[in-house]
Amino acid sequence: MKNLAPKLSDAEYEKNFADITPPFPPHNATLEAKRCLFCFDAPCTRACPTHIDIPAFIKKITSGNMRGSANKILDANILGMSCARVCPVGSLCEGACVYNERDTEPIQIGRLQRFSIDWFYANWDKTKEMFKPAKPNGKKVACIGGGPSSLSCAFYLAQLGYAVTIYDKNDKPGGLNTYGIARYKMSAEEALKEVKLVEHVGVKFKQNCEIGKDVKVEKLTKDSDAIFIGIGLGQTEDLGIPGEDLPGVVDAITFIDELKHKKLRDVRVGRRVAVIGAGNTSVDAATQAKRLGAEMVMVLYRRTEAEMPAYNYEYEIAKKDRCVYYFLTAPKRIIGKAAVEGIECVRMKLGKPDSSGRPAPEPVPRSEFVLECDMVIKSLGQKKQRDFVQKVLGLKTDDRGRIAVDDTLQTSNPKFYAGGDCVNGGREVVNAVAHGKRAAWAIHKRITGEDIDLDGLWKNETIRRVANTAKHQYA
């Protein structure tokens, strides 16, 4: 890189990457919990893709029943800790809180959930007994990929007695929870606590194991009664412009991955940084580049603020971090001799709607300009793993390259189920967890014929009863 950003002091790194939403002090959590109206058939519960019984877990905070509170959350969402920290709550539960209708601040559901779940992990020595390995039912399931969707699927299956193995190509399990989420939301160590819970109920992990390369799909198929695919997405899409191979051009996912695992002081960041694309990942790349010490971070987007895919609250973080947005700006080529020195852009204007329904950006003739920079972060959205899915797994994809599934998340091969980003094209952790759970029920139903779709009523006792007697009866 031509110019590296100057290094910061340890204290500055610590401050810049501290929790963006700090935990509640205990007393405040109780006060906030007491504000909850305890709605019946609560809209927040409906809005949560995993349907956590939110009023119930909050009520249990007010009654001091912390164990019960954490249990309520984990019953519905085994990654309750990461979701509490990383969910776009304003668009989900908190956005649905009835207080919004009364022009009052909604209940801080995410922070309350974190309060319960932090208690659960802080008391791990005692609380781990809440979940025990189930009595084996003699069936085997393999999960490909170790991200949120697989963790969820594996946990719920293991609680039903299945022998589940997760195959993941990374060094550490957790998928993007460990390798992707912004560090000021959740660290890799924290993400691994949830992995420990999944391990605790008997799920086996095979790391550094890429299916298709290290282990053949045929072997998995032969050895398992069902397979769950939670492979997520791939690297960022290419820009397809000259200069893309120059040193200093990095993929957002790679940059963020480094941020999660290296000492912050060792992560290379340019003095002036251009981020291309304006989704949520772009915000994470831009803000974290800034927090690492970049003097100037420019975010280039070819449409306008109105079409930008990033959540508003994510955009607010970027603006607070003084990242500068260049709307209606498209990159044309990256300039530099031995490394990136600048990026040539062209102004755009909005034309007729394209196939996505959004106005198509068109270049304005002779409007080229150059932005000087030392680093270019590509953040155009992640690639679908179309080739792997079609050729290696032998499954059908839809027209957008996502794994094609039916309502039960079953793929074109009845033995294969899929969920998470590889199915929905890239959404949130909580959607992946919901998929994993639904797939677990569907797999269980396919193998045993039992229907235990108890969304929202998924009780530990129920799981245990199923696990112990292998004969389910919801009384």
Added chain:
Amino acid sequence: MADLSVTIAGIKSPNPFWLASAPPTNSGAQIQRAFDLGWGGAVWKTLSGPIINVSSRLGSLDYGSARMMGLNNIELTTGRSWKVNVKEIRETKRKYPKHALLVSLMIESKKEAWQEAVKEMNDTGCDGIELNFGCPHGMCERGMGAAIGQVPEYTQMITEWATEVAEVPTIVKLTPNVTDVTHIARAAVAGGADGISLINSVGSLMGVNLDTFAPLPVVDGKGTHGGYCGPAVKPIALNMVSACARDPKVGIPISGIGGISTWQDTVEFMALGATTVQVCTAVMHYGYRIVEDMIDGLSNWIDEKGYRRCTDFIGKALPNILDWGDLNLNYKVVARINSNLCIGCELCHVAAWDGSHQCIDIETGNGHRVPVINEPQCVGCNLCMLVCPVNGCITMVQQDTGKKPISWRQYQAELAKNPKFEAPGYVEH
């Protein structure tokens, strides 16, 4: 999981959580739904002769943003027909043989009428009968409810009528609208009651409309004295439950009622001597579903504390309730303020200055407004801690004064022996 089952006055219940006789127990369908959700027992809405209720029946005391801290009602007994109720009681008991189902009765004060009603209940298969001597409005004007429960002789007489013919245990429900509830409880014992339940609602008037001068709740521009219940009455109920539990002349099992909405409230009632609890207002506010956390929270607490069954701690707090004259006069606490937590509202200062012992000053250095306790002046009343909006900011710290514990009674005894005996406690300025 802990064993939550209890037996009270011979009545078995899967857990100590019962619904009190009130609108939540108005019909078989309701009670069956409640049992499905986890309630261990229910006392059927009081049956009496034909009743006509008024429209507009409830009034609420809201406090800050909290609704229904207290609830008042002027509802009488059930407005549904006797026949329909009896049919549903029978059906409910048949469908739920393991749950505790009691029927509450309030009958015209004639022996024959009472005994006929009790005999009919024997027949329904119900597990017990609750005698409603508590209703503080309407029915007492007709010589029933609190009109009975306020007079020991009447209480004993009607309890005798009922127990003479009852084939199931009889529980007498007491009114708090008396000077000393233990006298009424003793009368119930004398009448042969197998248990008592308390409290029924507290005489109340919710407010006045300042435009119409109509009392609340309003019935055609007018109003009447009603019965108060909900979280606000819990301290009154705890007081009376513990008074009965401490009285050796009572000595029969207690079902605690009044302001209960959580498992913690339940533990408090049980620690003060109750074997089961009954809930009305909290269910009227949030529905039967509240029992889920009551069961879950109670059994988690029992496990955590190392108890095995939920009867293990009944009465545990009773030995700690003393007469005032037996409290240690040499015990001393003073307030301490954690200035790091202080947000500078100065509520403790004004409370201490005007409402207590002028013992909190304000240091205004550095532009901060930090209250400072004047410890020699502090009598340890708790007021500042109670008004402070930040939990843990003001704590009461015990002082080691080196003085031996001595109560007022012991002091009086010492004085009788030696008139120069040094006074215990602390001089107030």
